[in-house]
Amino acid sequence: MGLSRTAYYRYQRGDSYKPTVEKGKKQQLIEQVFADHKRRYGSRRIVAELKEKGYEVGRHQVRTLMKLSGLQSIQPKSFVRQRPTVSYDG
Template sequence: MHTLCLVLRVSRSAYYRWLTTGDKVDKREEEMERLIQQTFLEHRRRYGVRRLVAELQDKGLEIGAYKVRLVLQKYGLKAIQPRSFVPRTTNSRHPYPISPNLLLDLAFPTAPNQV
């Protein structure tokens, strides 16, 4: 058995798992990979590994972050990181005259309500 595993370059645990389950493991793996890809595309490529794991676990699939990461890397899927929203409300380069600072000519206030 040991020689056979060496020749085929298969671990003994993988060989024994194949003996007991046969092709069932491959079909489960393919179904899991298809579900991961489908969920990833369902959320418009915005969900990363952590959110995908939570989503898949909510759907009843027992899966961890390592497996999801491997599948995403296998198929070259990468989550899109949207740019953060920064409001642009002020146009500082306008051609209009700027109001003068009238407080520069006054004395420094020493109490409230002096300006």
């Protein structure tokens, strides 16, 4: 089936994964910070910002919640040096 034995038996008991209210609030905060910074912030920067605001959250938890929400930071283009223009005055 492609899942662990533990997950299967938890599902049978009705204990399937249900995010807590606290995780839902953290996910909203992460999405807000992500949107405020125009999709440039990854999990490390988001953790730093949330800690500044007084929220206790770990990087791996932020990474997991970002993945569940489908958030992926965009990387800026690397600097490409322009070739100097040569003028022929001649």
